[in-house]
Amino acid sequence: MRRIVLTWLAWAMLSACTASVGQNFDDAKLAQIKSDVTTKQDLIALFGQPSSETPFPQGQSIMMWTWSQAKTMSTTKGRTLTIRLHNGKVKSYAASQS
Numbered sequence: 001m002r003r004i005v006l007t008w009l010a011w012a013m014l015s016a017c018t019a020s021v022g023q024n025f026d027d028a029k030l031a032q033i034k035s036d037v038t039t040k041q042d043l044i045a046l047f048g049q050p051s052s053e054t055p056f057p058q059g060q061s062i063m064m065w066t067w068s069q070a071k072t073m074s075t076t077k078g079r080t081l082t083i084r085l086h087n088g089k090v091k092s093y094a095a096s097q098s
Contacts, residue, residue, distance in 0.1 A: 022067035
């Protein structure tokens with residue numbers, strides 16, 4: 001009986017384990033992004049520091065925010081926000097989910 005209880009407790013503890021990387025972003029904040037208006041500083045205020053930022057020639061850059069969450073004995077889910085800037089202002093963005 002004791003073995004059954006210990007096995008059940010171990011399974012319950014493992015099934016509750018969750019690991020997250022990054023910070024999930026709020027969809028309502030996406031509506032605040034305006035092309036040619038929203039700046040890099042505005043984006044950082046909305047979403048925090050990006051997971052990555054890649055500069056390109058002629059004043060362009062790509063900023064990315066990623067979030068993923070894995071649960072034991074379950075699937076992993078994640079989201080990515082990618083924003084293209086030109087001279088420090090948003091040109092386009094895309095949000096994806098997996």
